[in-house]
Amino acid sequence: xxxxxxxxxxxxxxxLIVVTLFASLLARSAHADGDDSLAxxxxxxxxxxxxxxxxxxxxxxxxxxxxxxxxxxxxAQAIAKRLGVTEEFVQNDWNTLAPSxxxxxxxxxxxxxxxxxxxxxxxxxxxxxxxxxxRLTVRKGEARFSANLGDLRGxxxxxxxxxxxxxxxxxxxxxxxLYEGQxxxxxxxxxxxxxxxxxxxxxxxxxxxxxAELATAGDVREGVYAIATxxxxxxxxxxxxxxxxxxxxxxxxxxxxxxxxxxxxREDKLETYGHPSGGSASIGESRIEAxxxxxxxxxxxFIQGAGxxxxxxxxxxxxxxxxxxxxxxxxxxxxxxxxxxxxxxxELYRGTPVLLQLYVLYYGLAPVVRMGPLVAAxxxxxxxxxxxxxxxxxxxxxxxxxxxMEAARxxxxxxxxxxxxxxxxxxxxxxLPNVTSDFIALLKDSSLVSVITVVELTKRMTITSVxxxxxxxxxxxxxxxxxxxxxxxxxxxxxxxxx
Amino acid sequence: MTVxxxxxxxxxxxxxxxxxxxxxxxxxLSIAPGTIYALLGESGTGKSTLxxxxxxxxxxxxxxxxxxxxxRVGLVFQQHHLFAHMTAIENVMExxxxxxKLSPADARARAEKLLAELGVAHRRDAKPAELSGGESQxxxxxxxxxxxPDVLLLDEPTSALDPARRKGLTELLLALAQGGMSLxxxxxxxxxARDVASRAGTLDKGVLADVxxxxxxxxx
Numbered sequence: 019x020x021x022x023x024x025x026x027x028x029x030x031x032x033x034l035i036v037v038t039l040f041a042s043l044l045a046r047s048a049h050a051d052g053d054d055s056l057a058x059x060x061x062x063x064x065x066x067x068x069x070x071x072x073x074x075x076x077x078x079x080x081x082x083x084x085x086x087x088x089x090x091x092x093x094a095q096a097i098a099k100r101l102g103v104t105e106e107f108v109q110n111d112w113n114t115l116a117p118s119x120x121x122x123x124x125x126x127x128x129x130x131x132x133x134x135x136x137x138x139x140x141x142x143x144x145x146x147x148x149x150x151x152x153r154l155t156v157r158k159g160e161a162r163f164s165a166n167l168g169d170l171r172g173x174x175x176x177x178x179x180x181x182x183x184x185x186x187x188x189x190x191x192x193x194x195x196l197y198e199g200q201x202x203x204x205x206x207x208x209x210x211x212x213x214x215x216x217x218x219x220x221x222x223x224x225x226x227x228x229x230a231e232l233a234t235a236g237d238v239r240e241g242v243y244a245i246a247t248x249x250x251x252x253x254x255x256x257x258x259x260x261x262x263x264x265x266x267x268x269x270x271x272x273x274x275x276x277x278x279x280x281x282x283x284r285e286d287k288l289e290t291y292g293h294p295s296g297g298s299a300s301i302g303e304s305r306i307e308a309x310x311x312x313x314x315x316x317x318x319x320f321i322q323g324a325g326x327x328x329x330x331x332x333x334x335x336x337x338x339x340x341x342x343x344x345x346x347x348x349x350x351x352x353x354x355x356x357x358x359x360x361x362x363x364x365e366l367y368r369g370t371p372v373l374l375q376l377y378v379l380y381y382g383l384a385p386v387v388r389m390g391p392l393v394a395a396x397x398x399x400x401x402x403x404x405x406x407x408x409x410x411x412x413x414x415x416x417x418x419x420x421x422x423m424e425a426a427r428x429x430x431x432x433x434x435x436x437x438x439x440x441x442x443x444x445x446x447x448x449x450l451p452n453v454t455s456d457f458i459a460l461l462k463d464s465s466l467v468s469v470i471t472v473v474e475l476t477k478r479m480t481i482t483s484v485x486x487x488x489x490x491x492x493x494x495x496x497x498x499x500x501x502x503x504x505x506x507x508x509x510x511x512x513x514x515x516x517x
Numbered sequence: 518m519t520v521x522x523x524x525x526x527x528x529x530x531x532x533x534x535x536x537x538x539x540x541x542x543x544x545x546l547s548i549a550p551g552t553i554y555a556l557l558g559e560s561g562t563g564k565s566t567l568x569x570x571x572x573x574x575x576x577x578x579x580x581x582x583x584x585x586x587x588x589r590v591g592l593v594f595q596q597h598h599l600f601a602h603m604t605a606i607e608n609v610m611e612x613x614x615x616x617x618k619l620s621p622a623d624a625r626a627r628a629e630k631l632l633a634e635l636g637v638a639h640r641r642d643a644k645p646a647e648l649s650g651g652e653s654q655x656x657x658x659x660x661x662x663x664x665x666p667d668v669l670l671l672d673e674p675t676s677a678l679d680p681a682r683r684k685g686l687t688e689l690l691l692a693l694a695q696g697g698m699s700l701x702x703x704x705x706x707x708x709x710a711r712d713v714a715s716r717a718g719t720l721d722k723g724v725l726a727d728v729x730x731x732x733x734x735x736x737x
Contacts, residue, residue: 421598422600424594428572428590428661
């Protein structure tokens, strides 16, 4: 029976992986049919452009009245006009813009997307529409940093995932700390959680300047933003390049930049930069570049990620279990006011998203309590899961017959002693299988702590997937690792239940 | 606290309300050392409530309850309520160790002695679920006795016993009384009460009325 169950679990897992592979092959072959990319856009009448509103000003952001604003909105409108169509914005997480482009969610990426060697192997880039600098921001009075990448070796430097700045930091031997939005790295730098921030100058201008204690160390390199299409969509790319060409030469592009306050002398170079395949300037790399394949090195990184996942989950449960027990006791045997307090805690934590709780704990409370990301992850998840453990323990306590407490009291035991010796040991027998199930859920929920810069298994998977241009192997390995951690626990839970 | 009493247990005008109803409505009673009092009556007449009040599981609304000697009361529940996660001997040792603060060795010696006296020493390592009704009751009596009570209360002790075991229980309770223990036994079993008790009473609308146990000799 046990053998059959194990077998069944593996068959399910393998089937899932095979179906995923097959589906992706189908998706790929669909893209491979002839290049009618431009014709499709024209017949549809809309050019769908992907970006992330979380990127905010000055790229593309939403006004309170719902209207989209930003220099990229104007640029999209100008290009669409030249193609004889209208533009339509498609919201997409910035880290997954390339995979979403490939699977056809939109026609182009237009969102501060830097031309990098790695990306050029995967997608087509237009001629640049903006020249920016990677700007290093530090705390005021810290003289150890200059605008020199060598200074950053071994330092914790905040940036955005899958960005040129990230690649730059990795190459410089720094320890990149990845954020989901632009505001958070500067806030963390101001709070002393990281040593520096490396991000595009127009981001630094908007977000670093809000913190009086931060200063610019300097610009370390230049980069360019360009529009991207799928690798097969040459016709569409040609049309976009033509449109951009016109906008560059008739001065309309510079006017758009000026309206957003980001035009500067550096933009003169836009005229000299051509299409990346044209071999002009420093970005004119060959279009097809080798990119890292998924290999043993990645597997090791995944194992480390799984280690972080396990570490965070185990310690979070070590917080949640006793705290939950105290909450449950407060509700079942405490004075009324304490019981109400515990009930409020439980409802508050169960009634709000754990993601929000993590944000509040890590960023919101930063001026008051300064926790490192790992500590915040453990405390945040632990306090959240304590609410669930409280309910699990409460059910366990209520399952102990009332006579047990009465017998203890009749023998002269006070309530705390009776709880410790008589009630809780029996309650745990009831609740332990459920606690084990909760731990499996916690193991998976721990992926949420990547929002506070902890690189655990899922985050490692998303980073690697972008690196190696594939979600299949990393995804399957990631799934297998979660499965390897949770399946034995599920069996333990079943065995506990059978007892 | 030592209460100087000639009687071991004295109830004086005890009243206890459950909702709108006075379950105990002025109960007075005294039990001398070494005697057994049978509290008769069908279920729902307030017998268990009276036992709970004496054990202080429930508070009385009016009146007083005084226990002589060291003031200690032991209660054997009708369902015994042995601690389900502990063996028989652990059940008996639990309160002496954690309440009376005996050393584990002393508590074990006391428990072994009680289990032997009650004839269940061979079941010392059994869990409550593995014990028969009679065994379970004897372990529960041993558990109560281990705290050396001045008064032992038993709630419906014959409810789950076959005739042979009932006889054994009768002998056991008489032996306890012989040793100086005062017992208050709630039961609806009149023949059993006749066998063990020296006095008996019944609760009627919360008031205790004497019940003659032995037929008065017919007037000649």
